[in-house]
Amino acid sequence: MATPAPRAPDARVLIVGGGGTGAALAHDLALRGVRVTLVERGELTSGTTGRHHGLLHSGARYAVSDPESAVECIEENTILRRIAAGSFEENDGLFVALTEEDMEYLPAFLEGCEASRIPAQLLSPEQALRLEPNLNPSLKAAVRVPDATMDAMRMPLRFFATARANGAEILNHMEVTGLLIHGGIVSGAAVLDQVTGRDAEIQADVTVNATGPWSEQVARMAGVDVPIRPSPGVMLALRGRLCNMVLNRLHRSGDGDIIVPQRALSIVGTSSWVVEDPEELDVPQDHVRRMWEEGEKLIPAVRGARFRAAWSAARPLIGSRGADTGRELSRTFKAIDHAEADRVEGFVTITGGKATTLRGMAELCADVVCRKLGVDERCRTRETVLLPHTAHYAA
Ligand SMILES: Cc1cc2nc3c(=O)[nH]c(=O)nc-3n(C[C@H](O)[C@H](O)[C@H](O)COP(=O)(O)OP(=O)(O)OC[C@H]3O[C@@H](n4cnc5c(N)ncnc54)[C@H](O)[C@@H]3O)c2cc1C
Numbered sequence: 001m002a003t004p005a006p007r008a009p010d011a012r013v014l015i016v017g018g019g020g021t022g023a024a025l026a027h028d029l030a031l032r033g034v035r036v037t038l039v040e041r042g043e044l045t046s047g048t049t050g051r052h053h054g055l056l057h058s059g060a061r062y063a064v065s066d067p068e069s070a071v072e073c074i075e076e077n078t079i080l081r082r083i084a085a086g087s088f089e090e091n092d093g094l095f096v097a098l099t100e101e102d103m104e105y106l107p108a109f110l111e112g113c114e115a116s117r118i119p120a121q122l123l124s125p126e127q128a129l130r131l132e133p134n135l136n137p138s139l140k141a142a143v144r145v146p147d148a149t150m151d152a153m154r155m156p157l158r159f160f161a162t163a164r165a166n167g168a169e170i171l172n173h174m175e176v177t178g179l180l181i182h183g184g185i186v187s188g189a190a191v192l193d194q195v196t197g198r199d200a201e202i203q204a205d206v207t208v209n210a211t212g213p214w215s216e217q218v219a220r221m222a223g224v225d226v227p228i229r230p231s232p233g234v235m236l237a238l239r240g241r242l243c244n245m246v247l248n249r250l251h252r253s254g255d256g257d258i259i260v261p262q263r264a265l266s267i268v269g270t271s272s273w274v275v276e277d278p279e280e281l282d283v284p285q286d287h288v289r290r291m292w293e294e295g296e297k298l299i300p301a302v303r304g305a306r307f308r309a310a311w312s313a314a315r316p317l318i319g320s321r322g323a324d325t326g327r328e329l330s331r332t333f334k335a336i337d338h339a340e341a342d343r344v345e346g347f348v349t350i351t352g353g354k355a356t357t358l359r360g361m362a363e364l365c366a367d368v369v370c371r372k373l374g375v376d377e378r379c380r381t382r383e384t385v386l387l388p389h390t391a392h393y394a395a
Contacts, residue, residue, distance in 0.1 A: 011035060011373040014188055014204035016176045016218055017211035018042075019049035020355050023159035024362035024381070025210055030166035031384060032370060032377035037202060038168060039191055041175035044160060045153050048212050049355060051313035053235055053269045054262050055246055056080065056088050056148040057356040060095060060120065061253060062331060063112030064105070069331035069354070070116040076357045077146060080155075083359075084386050087155040091261070093147025093246035094128060096298060097140045102250045106141065109250060113145065120145050132243050134299045147246040149260055152355065154389035159358070161391035162384070179207065179221045179347070186222055186338075186346040206369050209349040213278035213314040219349055224342040226349050230278035230314040233270030236291035238305035242266040247298050255287070256294025265308055268295035278314040287312075318352040333357060335365040337372070348372070 011034055015022045018040025026038045040046070059073030081088060097103050106122075113120035121144040128142035129135055135142075164170055173194040180188045180201060188203040209218045213230035241261045249257035255271045271287040288310045295302040318334055333353030338344040350365035363379045370377060 011375060012037070012204045013369055013373075014039065014202050014207045015210050016189065016207065017047070017209070017214070018044040018160075018170070018172055019047045019210070019212050020045070020156040020159070020358040021212065021350055021353065021361050022210040023156040023163065024358040025208060025350065025365055026163035026168040026170065027159045027166070027386075028362040028366040028379060028381050029369065030163045030168040031380045032366065032375060034370070034373065034375060036163065036168040037204070038163075038170050039174040039176060039189070039202070040172045041194065042173065044170070044172050045156050047214070048313045048315065049156055050153050051311060052152050052355050053258065053267055054150055054152050054260050055258065055356075056150040057354060058093065058145040058147045059116055059118050060093070060109070060113055060143070060145040060147065061248060063116050063118060064108050065252065066331055067112065067116055070112065070118065072332060072357045072360055073354065074116055074118045076360045077148070079359060079382055080356070081148075083381070083384060084155055084158055086388070087151055087158065089149040089261075091149055091245050093145050093248060094123070094132060095143045095145065095248045095250040096128065096135060097142065097250040098136055098138065098297060099140070103140050105251050106143075109143065113143075118145055132245055132247070134242050134301050135247070136298060136300055141250075143250065147248070149246060149262060150355070155355075156358065157389040157392040158386035161387040161389065165387060165391065176218065176221070181222055181344070184344055186344060205346065206372055207347050208365060208369065209347070209351075210365075212316040212351065215316055215349055215351045222338065222344050222347050224338050224344055224347070226336060226351060227318060228351055229274050229317050229319040230276075231272055231274050231317045232281055232312045232314040233272050234283055234287040234291060234310060234312045235267050235269035236288055236295070236310045237262075237308040238266045238268065238302065239308050240264065240266065240305060242299045242301050242305060249294075249298060254294070256291040257298070259295055259298055259302075266302075266305065268292070268302065275314065281312045281314060283310050283312050316351050333361045333364065335361075335368045337368050339372070
Protein backbone atom coordinates (compact mmCIF):
# COMPACT_ATOMS: atom_id res chain seq x y z
CA MET A 1 0.00 0.00 0.00
CA ALA A 2 1.38 3.46 -0.91
CA THR A 3 1.90 5.99 1.85
CA PRO A 4 0.03 9.28 1.51
CA ALA A 5 1.75 12.39 0.20
CA PRO A 6 2.77 15.00 2.80
CA ARG A 7 -0.35 16.81 4.00
CA ALA A 8 -1.44 20.03 2.36
CA PRO A 9 -1.42 22.59 5.17
CA ASP A 10 -4.78 22.42 6.89
CA ALA A 11 -6.93 22.04 3.76
CA ARG A 12 -9.99 20.06 4.77
CA VAL A 13 -12.61 18.35 2.64
CA LEU A 14 -15.99 17.16 3.84
CA ILE A 15 -17.51 14.32 1.79
CA VAL A 16 -21.24 13.79 2.19
CA GLY A 17 -22.29 10.21 1.38
CA GLY A 18 -20.75 6.87 2.35
CA GLY A 19 -21.46 4.81 -0.76
CA GLY A 20 -18.82 3.51 -3.16
CA THR A 21 -18.28 6.96 -4.69
CA GLY A 22 -17.63 8.64 -1.35
CA ALA A 23 -15.38 5.74 -0.29
CA ALA A 24 -13.22 5.98 -3.40
CA LEU A 25 -13.02 9.77 -3.11
CA ALA A 26 -11.93 9.61 0.55
CA HIS A 27 -9.21 7.15 -0.49
CA ASP A 28 -8.02 9.29 -3.40
CA LEU A 29 -7.87 12.53 -1.38
CA ALA A 30 -6.21 10.86 1.63
CA LEU A 31 -3.47 9.54 -0.68
CA ARG A 32 -2.93 13.09 -1.96
CA GLY A 33 -2.39 14.24 1.63
CA VAL A 34 -5.67 16.11 2.03
CA ARG A 35 -7.50 16.06 5.40
CA VAL A 36 -10.80 14.28 4.79
CA THR A 37 -13.93 13.78 6.85
CA LEU A 38 -16.70 11.65 5.36
CA VAL A 39 -20.21 11.60 6.82
CA GLU A 40 -22.87 8.99 6.06
CA ARG A 41 -26.34 9.22 7.54
CA GLY A 42 -26.79 5.43 7.86
CA GLU A 43 -24.46 2.45 7.72
CA LEU A 44 -21.65 2.65 5.16
CA THR A 45 -22.91 1.41 1.75
CA SER A 46 -26.53 1.50 2.95
CA GLY A 47 -27.63 3.52 -0.11
CA THR A 48 -27.58 2.14 -3.64
CA THR A 49 -24.07 0.73 -3.30
CA GLY A 50 -24.99 -2.07 -0.89
CA ARG A 51 -28.01 -3.08 -2.95
CA HIS A 52 -26.84 -3.25 -6.55
CA HIS A 53 -26.69 -6.25 -8.87
CA GLY A 54 -23.04 -7.10 -8.24
CA LEU A 55 -21.85 -6.95 -11.83
CA LEU A 56 -18.35 -5.71 -12.57
CA HIS A 57 -19.20 -4.41 -16.03
CA SER A 58 -16.88 -4.99 -18.96
CA GLY A 59 -18.79 -2.18 -20.68
CA ALA A 60 -20.27 -4.54 -23.29
CA ARG A 61 -23.81 -3.75 -22.10
CA TYR A 62 -23.25 -0.14 -23.17
CA ALA A 63 -21.10 -0.79 -26.25
CA VAL A 64 -23.80 0.10 -28.79
CA SER A 65 -25.90 2.79 -27.12
CA ASP A 66 -23.58 4.44 -24.57
CA PRO A 67 -19.96 4.22 -25.80
CA GLU A 68 -18.64 6.78 -23.29
CA SER A 69 -19.78 4.58 -20.42
CA ALA A 70 -18.51 1.43 -22.21
CA VAL A 71 -14.97 2.86 -22.34
CA GLU A 72 -15.14 3.98 -18.69
CA CYS A 73 -16.29 0.50 -17.63
CA ILE A 74 -13.57 -1.49 -19.42
CA GLU A 75 -10.84 0.85 -18.15
CA GLU A 76 -12.05 0.67 -14.55
CA ASN A 77 -12.78 -3.08 -14.76
CA THR A 78 -9.10 -3.60 -15.62
CA ILE A 79 -7.83 -1.29 -12.86
CA LEU A 80 -10.10 -2.72 -10.15
CA ARG A 81 -8.97 -6.29 -10.85
CA ARG A 82 -5.42 -5.04 -10.22
CA ILE A 83 -5.95 -2.94 -7.07
CA ALA A 84 -8.71 -5.05 -5.49
CA ALA A 85 -7.81 -8.61 -6.52
CA GLY A 86 -9.85 -11.14 -4.57
CA SER A 87 -12.99 -8.97 -4.56
CA PHE A 88 -14.27 -10.46 -7.82
CA GLU A 89 -15.27 -13.82 -9.12
CA GLU A 90 -13.36 -13.71 -12.41
CA ASN A 91 -16.06 -15.68 -14.18
CA ASP A 92 -16.49 -13.66 -17.42
CA GLY A 93 -19.86 -13.04 -19.02
CA LEU A 94 -21.89 -14.29 -21.96
CA PHE A 95 -24.18 -12.14 -24.10
CA VAL A 96 -26.71 -14.62 -25.44
CA ALA A 97 -28.70 -14.28 -28.69
CA LEU A 98 -32.04 -16.10 -28.53
CA THR A 99 -33.94 -14.74 -31.53
CA GLU A 100 -33.39 -13.57 -35.10
CA GLU A 101 -33.81 -10.02 -33.82
CA ASP A 102 -30.98 -10.60 -31.30
CA MET A 103 -28.84 -11.89 -34.20
CA GLU A 104 -29.49 -8.65 -36.11
CA TYR A 105 -28.03 -6.77 -33.10
CA LEU A 106 -24.86 -8.92 -33.12
CA PRO A 107 -22.79 -6.99 -35.76
CA ALA A 108 -23.35 -3.63 -34.03
CA PHE A 109 -22.54 -5.25 -30.68
CA LEU A 110 -19.24 -6.69 -31.92
CA GLU A 111 -18.32 -3.40 -33.59
CA GLY A 112 -19.16 -1.47 -30.40
CA CYS A 113 -17.01 -3.80 -28.29
CA GLU A 114 -14.11 -3.42 -30.71
CA ALA A 115 -14.44 0.38 -30.78
CA SER A 116 -14.39 0.47 -26.96
CA ARG A 117 -11.55 -2.11 -26.78
CA ILE A 118 -13.66 -4.65 -24.92
CA PRO A 119 -12.35 -8.17 -25.65
CA ALA A 120 -15.25 -10.11 -27.22
CA GLN A 121 -15.20 -13.71 -28.47
CA LEU A 122 -18.03 -15.04 -30.63
CA LEU A 123 -19.13 -18.56 -29.57
CA SER A 124 -21.30 -21.15 -31.30
CA PRO A 125 -24.34 -22.48 -29.38
CA GLU A 126 -22.42 -25.70 -28.67
CA GLN A 127 -19.46 -23.81 -27.21
CA ALA A 128 -21.75 -21.64 -25.07
CA LEU A 129 -23.67 -24.67 -23.79
CA ARG A 130 -20.43 -26.38 -22.83
CA LEU A 131 -19.63 -23.35 -20.63
CA GLU A 132 -23.18 -22.91 -19.31
CA PRO A 133 -25.26 -26.11 -19.62
CA ASN A 134 -28.41 -24.47 -18.14
CA LEU A 135 -28.67 -21.92 -20.97
CA ASN A 136 -31.75 -21.97 -23.19
CA PRO A 137 -30.75 -24.78 -25.63
CA SER A 138 -32.30 -22.94 -28.58
CA LEU A 139 -29.78 -20.07 -28.33
CA LYS A 140 -28.37 -18.91 -31.67
CA ALA A 141 -24.97 -17.55 -30.59
CA ALA A 142 -23.15 -16.07 -27.61
CA VAL A 143 -20.33 -13.58 -27.08
CA ARG A 144 -17.86 -13.97 -24.22
CA VAL A 145 -16.70 -10.73 -22.52
CA PRO A 146 -14.73 -9.89 -19.33
CA ASP A 147 -17.74 -9.22 -17.07
CA ALA A 148 -17.38 -10.51 -13.50
CA THR A 149 -19.25 -10.86 -10.23
CA MET A 150 -18.34 -8.42 -7.45
CA ASP A 151 -19.30 -8.18 -3.82
CA ALA A 152 -21.31 -4.96 -3.66
CA MET A 153 -20.38 -4.24 -0.04
CA ARG A 154 -16.91 -5.70 0.50
CA MET A 155 -15.31 -3.98 -2.48
CA PRO A 156 -16.13 -0.42 -1.26
CA LEU A 157 -15.17 -1.42 2.29
CA ARG A 158 -11.62 -1.87 0.96
CA PHE A 159 -11.64 1.80 -0.12
CA PHE A 160 -12.95 2.89 3.31
CA ALA A 161 -10.36 0.78 5.14
CA THR A 162 -7.46 2.12 3.07
CA ALA A 163 -8.69 5.72 3.33
CA ARG A 164 -8.92 5.40 7.11
CA ALA A 165 -5.44 3.85 7.31
CA ASN A 166 -4.19 6.93 5.45
CA GLY A 167 -5.81 9.33 7.90
CA ALA A 168 -9.37 9.89 6.62
CA GLU A 169 -12.06 10.30 9.27
CA ILE A 170 -15.13 8.21 8.42
CA LEU A 171 -18.28 8.95 10.43
CA ASN A 172 -21.42 6.91 9.89
CA HIS A 173 -24.87 7.63 11.36
CA MET A 174 -24.06 11.30 10.80
CA GLU A 175 -26.65 13.07 8.66
CA VAL A 176 -26.11 16.38 6.91
CA THR A 177 -29.17 18.48 7.72
CA GLY A 178 -28.00 21.71 6.11
CA LEU A 179 -24.98 23.39 4.54
CA LEU A 180 -23.12 26.31 6.16
CA ILE A 181 -23.44 28.97 3.50
CA HIS A 182 -22.65 32.68 3.74
CA GLY A 183 -22.17 35.14 0.89
CA GLY A 184 -22.24 32.41 -1.75
CA ILE A 185 -19.55 30.31 -0.02
CA VAL A 186 -20.18 26.85 1.45
CA SER A 187 -17.93 26.38 4.50
CA GLY A 188 -19.09 22.99 5.75
CA ALA A 189 -22.26 21.36 7.01
CA ALA A 190 -24.64 21.10 9.93
CA VAL A 191 -24.89 17.48 11.00
CA LEU A 192 -27.13 15.41 13.24
CA ASP A 193 -25.55 12.47 15.06
CA GLN A 194 -28.22 9.80 14.65
CA VAL A 195 -26.93 7.82 17.64
CA THR A 196 -26.68 10.57 20.29
CA GLY A 197 -29.26 12.95 18.77
CA ARG A 198 -26.69 15.80 19.03
CA ASP A 199 -26.36 18.56 16.43
CA ALA A 200 -22.92 19.80 15.40
CA GLU A 201 -21.14 21.72 12.64
CA ILE A 202 -18.22 20.49 10.53
CA GLN A 203 -16.10 23.20 8.87
CA ALA A 204 -14.50 22.48 5.50
CA ASP A 205 -12.71 24.30 2.68
CA VAL A 206 -14.56 22.18 0.13
CA THR A 207 -17.73 20.14 0.69
CA VAL A 208 -18.42 17.34 -1.78
CA ASN A 209 -21.90 16.06 -2.46
CA ALA A 210 -21.43 12.31 -3.12
CA THR A 211 -24.94 11.28 -2.22
CA GLY A 212 -25.81 9.36 -5.40
CA PRO A 213 -29.58 9.45 -5.97
CA TRP A 214 -29.92 11.97 -3.11
CA SER A 215 -27.58 14.44 -4.89
CA GLU A 216 -30.43 16.66 -6.00
CA GLN A 217 -31.74 16.99 -2.41
CA VAL A 218 -28.31 17.82 -0.94
CA ALA A 219 -27.55 20.27 -3.77
CA ARG A 220 -30.78 22.05 -2.95
CA MET A 221 -29.36 22.79 0.53
CA ALA A 222 -26.87 25.07 -1.28
CA GLY A 223 -29.63 26.54 -3.42
CA VAL A 224 -28.31 24.87 -6.57
CA ASP A 225 -29.74 22.35 -8.97
CA VAL A 226 -28.14 19.15 -10.27
CA PRO A 227 -29.86 17.33 -13.12
CA ILE A 228 -30.12 13.96 -11.37
CA ARG A 229 -33.02 11.62 -11.76
CA PRO A 230 -33.25 8.74 -9.28
CA SER A 231 -34.00 5.71 -11.44
CA PRO A 232 -34.93 2.61 -9.43
CA GLY A 233 -34.71 -0.98 -10.59
CA VAL A 234 -35.93 -4.28 -9.15
CA MET A 235 -33.79 -7.38 -8.59
CA LEU A 236 -34.93 -10.93 -7.88
CA ALA A 237 -32.73 -13.39 -5.94
CA LEU A 238 -33.33 -17.09 -6.57
CA ARG A 239 -31.84 -19.90 -4.51
CA GLY A 240 -29.08 -21.88 -6.18
CA ARG A 241 -26.47 -21.02 -8.80
CA LEU A 242 -28.22 -21.51 -12.12
CA CYS A 243 -25.12 -20.25 -13.96
CA ASN A 244 -21.49 -19.63 -13.13
CA MET A 245 -20.89 -16.82 -15.62
CA VAL A 246 -22.66 -13.45 -15.77
CA LEU A 247 -25.41 -13.75 -18.41
CA ASN A 248 -26.83 -10.89 -20.47
CA ARG A 249 -29.32 -11.08 -23.30
CA LEU A 250 -27.69 -9.92 -26.54
CA HIS A 251 -30.04 -7.04 -27.40
CA ARG A 252 -30.65 -3.40 -26.54
CA SER A 253 -30.79 -3.24 -22.69
CA GLY A 254 -34.17 -4.28 -21.33
CA ASP A 255 -35.89 -5.65 -18.23
CA GLY A 256 -34.82 -8.91 -16.58
CA ASP A 257 -32.11 -9.57 -19.14
CA ILE A 258 -29.15 -10.10 -16.76
CA ILE A 259 -28.48 -13.02 -14.41
CA VAL A 260 -25.56 -12.66 -11.99
CA PRO A 261 -24.43 -15.66 -9.91
CA GLN A 262 -23.72 -14.42 -6.36
CA ARG A 263 -22.40 -17.02 -3.91
CA ALA A 264 -25.26 -19.59 -3.68
CA LEU A 265 -27.82 -17.36 -5.38
CA SER A 266 -28.76 -16.25 -8.89
CA ILE A 267 -29.83 -12.61 -9.16
CA VAL A 268 -32.11 -11.66 -12.04
CA GLY A 269 -32.37 -7.97 -12.87
CA THR A 270 -33.34 -5.33 -13.47
CA SER A 271 -36.17 -2.99 -14.35
CA SER A 272 -35.97 0.77 -14.68
CA TRP A 273 -38.26 3.69 -13.99
CA VAL A 274 -37.84 7.27 -12.82
CA VAL A 275 -38.98 8.83 -9.49
CA GLU A 276 -38.79 12.26 -7.87
CA ASP A 277 -37.64 10.99 -4.47
CA PRO A 278 -35.09 8.16 -3.98
CA GLU A 279 -36.96 7.12 -0.83
CA GLU A 280 -39.88 6.04 -3.05
CA LEU A 281 -38.53 2.54 -3.43
CA ASP A 282 -41.35 0.07 -3.67
CA VAL A 283 -40.95 -3.33 -5.32
CA PRO A 284 -43.75 -3.47 -7.90
CA GLN A 285 -45.04 -7.03 -8.26
CA ASP A 286 -45.42 -6.71 -12.04
CA HIS A 287 -41.66 -5.93 -12.20
CA VAL A 288 -40.87 -9.02 -10.12
CA ARG A 289 -43.05 -11.09 -12.48
CA ARG A 290 -41.14 -9.68 -15.44
CA MET A 291 -37.84 -10.78 -13.84
CA TRP A 292 -39.17 -14.36 -13.69
CA GLU A 293 -40.49 -14.25 -17.26
CA GLU A 294 -37.41 -12.69 -18.86
CA GLY A 295 -34.94 -14.66 -16.74
CA GLU A 296 -36.61 -17.89 -17.82
CA LYS A 297 -35.90 -17.05 -21.46
CA LEU A 298 -32.14 -17.08 -20.73
CA ILE A 299 -32.23 -20.06 -18.35
CA PRO A 300 -35.39 -22.20 -18.42
CA ALA A 301 -34.61 -23.49 -14.88
CA VAL A 302 -35.47 -20.01 -13.54
CA ARG A 303 -39.14 -21.06 -13.70
CA GLY A 304 -38.72 -23.82 -11.09
CA ALA A 305 -36.17 -22.00 -8.91
CA ARG A 306 -37.02 -21.09 -5.31
CA PHE A 307 -37.63 -17.43 -4.44
CA ARG A 308 -35.16 -15.93 -1.94
CA ALA A 309 -35.82 -12.15 -2.08
CA ALA A 310 -36.79 -9.20 -4.26
CA TRP A 311 -35.66 -5.63 -3.63
CA SER A 312 -35.03 -2.35 -5.38
CA ALA A 313 -32.38 0.38 -5.44
CA ALA A 314 -32.16 3.75 -7.21
CA ARG A 315 -29.55 4.71 -9.82
CA PRO A 316 -28.22 8.26 -9.75
CA LEU A 317 -28.54 9.02 -13.45
CA ILE A 318 -27.55 12.28 -15.06
CA GLY A 319 -30.61 13.15 -17.04
CA SER A 320 -32.85 15.75 -18.46
CA ARG A 321 -36.07 16.54 -16.70
CA GLY A 322 -38.95 14.39 -17.87
CA ALA A 323 -36.90 11.23 -18.58
CA ASP A 324 -39.13 8.26 -19.22
CA THR A 325 -37.78 4.90 -17.99
CA GLY A 326 -34.16 5.91 -17.38
CA ARG A 327 -32.94 3.30 -19.93
CA GLU A 328 -32.31 6.12 -22.40
CA LEU A 329 -29.97 7.95 -19.99
CA SER A 330 -26.19 7.56 -20.12
CA ARG A 331 -24.33 5.78 -17.31
CA THR A 332 -21.43 8.21 -17.53
CA PHE A 333 -20.45 10.47 -14.61
CA LYS A 334 -19.86 14.10 -13.94
CA ALA A 335 -18.09 16.32 -11.36
CA ILE A 336 -19.78 19.71 -11.03
CA ASP A 337 -17.85 22.62 -9.53
CA HIS A 338 -20.72 24.81 -8.36
CA ALA A 339 -18.44 27.87 -8.35
CA GLU A 340 -18.36 27.60 -12.15
CA ALA A 341 -21.88 26.28 -12.67
CA ASP A 342 -23.80 28.36 -10.09
CA ARG A 343 -21.36 30.85 -8.49
CA VAL A 344 -21.49 28.94 -5.21
CA GLU A 345 -17.92 28.52 -3.92
CA GLY A 346 -16.64 25.58 -1.86
CA PHE A 347 -19.15 23.05 -3.13
CA VAL A 348 -18.69 20.19 -5.65
CA THR A 349 -21.06 17.41 -6.74
CA ILE A 350 -19.89 14.05 -8.11
CA THR A 351 -22.64 11.88 -9.53
CA GLY A 352 -23.83 9.44 -12.21
CA GLY A 353 -21.65 6.47 -13.06
CA LYS A 354 -21.70 2.86 -11.92
CA ALA A 355 -20.27 0.92 -8.99
CA THR A 356 -17.76 -0.34 -11.57
CA THR A 357 -16.52 3.21 -12.24
CA LEU A 358 -16.26 4.41 -8.61
CA ARG A 359 -12.48 4.86 -8.75
CA GLY A 360 -12.60 6.87 -12.00
CA MET A 361 -15.37 9.06 -10.57
CA ALA A 362 -13.23 9.71 -7.51
CA GLU A 363 -10.19 10.63 -9.63
CA LEU A 364 -12.20 13.13 -11.67
CA CYS A 365 -13.68 14.71 -8.55
CA ALA A 366 -10.41 14.74 -6.56
CA ASP A 367 -8.74 16.57 -9.47
CA VAL A 368 -11.43 19.26 -9.25
CA VAL A 369 -11.15 19.49 -5.45
CA CYS A 370 -7.33 19.66 -5.48
CA ARG A 371 -7.37 22.36 -8.13
CA LYS A 372 -9.67 24.42 -5.90
CA LEU A 373 -7.42 23.85 -2.86
CA GLY A 374 -4.20 24.50 -4.75
CA VAL A 375 -2.98 20.98 -3.91
CA ASP A 376 -0.55 19.82 -6.56
CA GLU A 377 -0.54 16.03 -6.04
CA ARG A 378 -1.27 13.53 -8.77
CA CYS A 379 -3.80 10.72 -8.41
CA ARG A 380 -2.23 7.48 -7.18
CA THR A 381 -5.26 5.22 -6.95
CA ARG A 382 -4.60 3.44 -10.25
CA GLU A 383 -1.59 1.67 -8.81
CA THR A 384 -2.30 1.59 -5.05
CA VAL A 385 -3.39 -1.89 -3.94
CA LEU A 386 -6.26 -1.67 -1.44
CA LEU A 387 -6.29 -3.23 2.03
CA PRO A 388 -8.57 -6.28 2.37
CA HIS A 389 -12.19 -5.61 3.38
CA THR A 390 -11.49 -7.25 6.76
CA ALA A 391 -9.22 -4.28 7.60
CA HIS A 392 -12.41 -2.21 7.82
CA TYR A 393 -13.63 -4.24 10.80
CA ALA A 394 -10.20 -4.22 12.43
CA ALA A 395 -10.11 -0.41 12.55
C1 LIG B 1 -31.05 -1.76 -9.66
C2 LIG B 1 -29.61 -1.34 -9.79
C3 LIG B 1 -28.64 -2.25 -10.16
C4 LIG B 1 -27.32 -1.85 -10.32
N1 LIG B 1 -26.39 -2.78 -10.64
C5 LIG B 1 -25.09 -2.40 -10.82
C6 LIG B 1 -24.11 -3.36 -11.15
O1 LIG B 1 -24.39 -4.56 -11.22
N2 LIG B 1 -22.85 -2.93 -11.37
C7 LIG B 1 -22.50 -1.62 -11.28
O2 LIG B 1 -21.35 -1.30 -11.54
N3 LIG B 1 -23.42 -0.68 -10.92
C8 LIG B 1 -24.69 -1.04 -10.68
N4 LIG B 1 -25.63 -0.12 -10.33
C9 LIG B 1 -25.22 1.29 -10.16
C10 LIG B 1 -24.53 1.49 -8.81
O3 LIG B 1 -25.17 0.75 -7.81
C11 LIG B 1 -24.53 2.96 -8.42
O4 LIG B 1 -24.08 3.74 -9.51
C12 LIG B 1 -23.60 3.22 -7.23
O5 LIG B 1 -23.82 2.26 -6.23
C13 LIG B 1 -23.84 4.61 -6.69
O6 LIG B 1 -22.97 4.81 -5.60
P1 LIG B 1 -22.93 6.20 -4.86
O7 LIG B 1 -21.91 6.10 -3.79
O8 LIG B 1 -22.80 7.28 -5.85
O9 LIG B 1 -24.41 6.34 -4.21
P2 LIG B 1 -24.99 5.61 -2.90
O10 LIG B 1 -24.45 4.25 -2.73
O11 LIG B 1 -26.47 5.73 -2.93
O12 LIG B 1 -24.39 6.49 -1.72
C14 LIG B 1 -24.93 7.73 -1.36
C15 LIG B 1 -25.00 7.78 0.16
O13 LIG B 1 -25.34 9.10 0.57
C16 LIG B 1 -26.03 8.98 1.79
N5 LIG B 1 -26.74 10.21 2.08
C17 LIG B 1 -27.81 10.72 1.41
N6 LIG B 1 -28.19 11.88 1.98
C18 LIG B 1 -27.34 12.11 3.01
C19 LIG B 1 -27.24 13.15 3.98
N7 LIG B 1 -28.10 14.19 4.00
N8 LIG B 1 -26.26 13.08 4.91
C20 LIG B 1 -25.37 12.05 4.91
N9 LIG B 1 -25.44 11.04 4.02
C21 LIG B 1 -26.42 11.07 3.08
C22 LIG B 1 -26.94 7.78 1.55
O14 LIG B 1 -27.39 7.21 2.77
C23 LIG B 1 -26.06 6.86 0.73
O15 LIG B 1 -25.42 5.86 1.51
C24 LIG B 1 -26.96 -0.50 -10.11
C25 LIG B 1 -27.92 0.41 -9.70
C26 LIG B 1 -29.24 -0.01 -9.52
C27 LIG B 1 -30.26 0.95 -9.06
